[in-house]
Amino acid sequence: MTSPPVFRKAGEVRPSQLITTFGPGAIVDTRALSVIVGGLDTWNTERTHIIREPRLERILKVSHFLTPSSGGGGGVPAYVFPRYQHCPECGTLSLYGSDDLKHTRADREPECNAPGCNQPREEGAPGKGKPRRVRTVPAPIVVACAHGHLDDFPWREYVHRGDTECTRRLRLFTRARTGSIADLVVECDCGRDDPKKPSKVFRSLSDAFNQEKFTEECKGRRPWMGMSEYDAHGCQQPQSLRAMQRVATNGWFSVVRSALSIGEQATPLRRAVQECNQGQIEKLTxxxxxxxxxxxxxxxxxxxxxxxxxxxxxxxxxxxxxxxDTDLRRPEWEVLRDPDSAQDDQKDLFLEGGEVPTGFETEVTRVVLARKLLEVRALVGFTRIDAVAGFDDELPDQLAPLSRTPLDWLPAVEVRGEGIFIELNETKLREWEGQKAVRQRALQLAVNFSTLQRQFRGRQPVPFPGARYVLLHSLSHALIRQLSLDCGYSASAIRERIYSSTDPEQPMSGILLYTASADTDGSLGGLVDLGSDKRLPELLRGALRSMERCSSDPLCADHEPAEHGGLKGAACHACVLASETSCETFNRFLDRNFLVPTMARSDLAFFGREHLR
Known part of the structure; x- marks a missing residue:
């Protein structure tokens, strides 16, 4: 085997993408090859930026956070993955580093060196006498399991339908009949020498995506921690191995925890304690x-x-x-309700009291404008196959690790921006929650939530967030769609933060809609200005009016959780659903019937028809 070149720079990604899209264990297509981002053990931490957020550090049990450097000797290591390369000319499947590949400069794709593919050009062809240069591409299929393990697709075992010692040439080609995965066929040359096999040994890739026919077991490989790294405990569910396209979106889902930077002494209670005589306070034991x-x-x-x-x-x-975990949001809730606690425009959090929109005095208690805010987003792990991040507040059971051994730091980014905080009237909300129709609808969603959790690899159910969360979440999505029309930001750039609790001693019922850019400081100002007393009333009415009807009605409005078993009521892409960069629960727990009267239900609405005029 020839020695493959050493890549000094395979490609570029933004620091924020290492948290949300291309973190450790994720496959990245670069200009030259397909690579997998290395684990945290391999990162160079000498030229990184340290981020401190005490509340988030305590929750995640780390001492600090780091943002990787993009230059000056920094960067993030990556490994070539998948190792199999495919020649688009002759169809040969070759392992990276084998003699069937010609490795040129490190900043270019390897070239096919298979017999018959690198022969001199024919007589009369341009460049007569010179060998053809056919650059290979990464193999299109890999295998992964729900516990985060990842491996090359077992091409030889697959085409031979079991273990084999065959080392003959493998090819992948398309029959171009239907345009489906069934047209892709992998074949082995070993059938040529067998007179009883007039054709080559081959198999369609359609069987790879059939769970009954694809019976390979997971070996527990973790290539992001090293190309020869395997899970020391093996795979807990080896039969869960699945084939997937190399660039499939379900190949890597980040699990991110975040916190607003409010300062350790920003809560009203903390400030009240600081105002006391500290000598006497210290004597209290x-x-x-x-x-x-x-x-x-x-x-x-x-x-x-x-x-x-x-x-x-x-x-x-x-x-x-x-x-x-609840303390991560509780202090933020207290600070956002008390804009006087953050009046310094030189700090990371700068709040300004707003006016309750005219006509909504009964439903809305408080509006606060966040002229400046800072959020710290930390990557704690990832999952494959299923996006379980956001399913509940706890970390997933099958969270894939970012490093071989636990470290005292995690990768994170700081995002700065602006936002609008809206608090609903607690008294009005409790009256609405007590209505019979609302309780029945919430019970349907709660039953579905519990059932889905039990089916999700046997996880124990966590409490349903309640009807108020569905209401707040639906209102948040409605406002995101309406805000994007006027503020200058796209809907995918506006994020939500839901503050919901039915604790009678410490209830919460508010939403924070904010926008933040991970790679620049400051904000455009277009979002927070919409929270003024002149613009917010019409904006809120416009958001509610858009929820009254949907282009998919009556199918959307008539959607019943009890019949379909989902975690949504009247909600679809045409009315309520938002991009996953905006939603904190992957578009679950939504129902516009909870907001306004629709063509299907009028007994569930929190806002009446008078709010639509």
Missing amino acids: TPEGVKVMLDMGMFPSLSGYTPQEVWDELQRMRGLKELS
């Missing part, structure tokens, strides 16, 4: 002591809080109490 001091009126700024709330906050400030 028990919840009982806190209660005694509050009863004595020693801390006037804490008069509106319970002793347990103050004690828990003191424990967090002292680093003695760990945050739960």
Whole structure:
């Protein structure tokens, strides 16, 4: 075998793409080859930018985050994958590094060196006497499993229908009959020498996508950690191996956790504690002591809080109490509801109080304009086959690792932008949730949610987020579509952050619609200006009017979760669904019947017909 060239630079991706699209374990098509991004163990961390976000660090149990450098000796290592290369001229399938490939400069594709393909040009052809130069392309098919393992397609075993010691030439060609996958045929030359086999050994690739005929088992290979790396524990479900196209969108789904940078002392309770006499605060060592001091009126700024709330906050400030997953959004909710806590335009978060839109005083409690905001997005792992990120707040059970051993850092990016925060009226919301029709609809979705989770490789169900989440989520999508028409950003550039909780002690019912660019600072200002008292009322009415009818009605409006078993009601691409870059739950938990009266239902709407005029 010949030695393949060493690539110094295979291609380029943006730092944000390493978090959302082309992270460790993802296949990237470069100018020269198809490569797989290497694991975090192989990254050069000397020229990286350090990102600090204490709340997210505690949740993910890391000490810091890193953004890879794109120059100056930085970059991210990658390996050639798949190893099989295909010659479009003669159809030969060759392993990268074999004698059937001619490896030229490292910045160019390898050339086919198979017998008969690299012969001198015929008499009268341009370039007479010179060998033909046919550049190969990566093999179109790979195999993967739901646990994140990835491997080359077993071409030899597949065409011979089992283990084989054959080393004859393999070819892949198309019969060009129907344009389907059945036209692709892989063949082996070993049938030529057998008089009982007048034709070559061949097999259509259609069998590879038939689970009953494709019975190869997963070997637990993890090429992003090294071309010879295999899972030490093997694959828990070796029969789950599936063939897929090399560039299939279900080949890599990022699992990202994010947090707004609000500062450790931005919450109202934290600021109230800071206003107290710190010498006396430090003497409080028990919840009982806190209660005694509050009863004595020693801390006037804490008069509106319970002793347990103050004690828990003191424990967090002292680093003695760990945050739960819900704490990632709870502090943000408190800050967004209190724009006075972020009035410094030199900080990462700059808030401004807005006006409740005219005509919506009963349904909307608060509007806050985020003139500036900063979000930290960290990649914690990935999945293949199924996009389970966003299915619930917990990390997936089958999360594929980014490195061989756990590290004290994760890759992340900072994104800056602007946004609009809208809080719904809690009293009105509880009245709406108590309606019989709403409870029945929510029960249908809850049953489907529980059933789908049990079917999803036996996962234990987590609580259904509730009817209010479906309402908030549907309103968020309706506003995203309406905002994109006026603010100058595309709909895919506007993201959502849902704050929903039915906890009677600490309820949440709001949405943050924001836009952020991962590679530049600042914002265009077009989004936040739509939250003004002059523009927001009409924008909200326009969003609700667009939900009243859909071009797919009556099929869309009549969609019943009980009949179809899904996690959506009246929702389709023509009305409510948004791009996956915008939605935090992959377009689940949506129903425009919860927003306004439609041609199918009028008893589920939170907003009445008077809001459409």
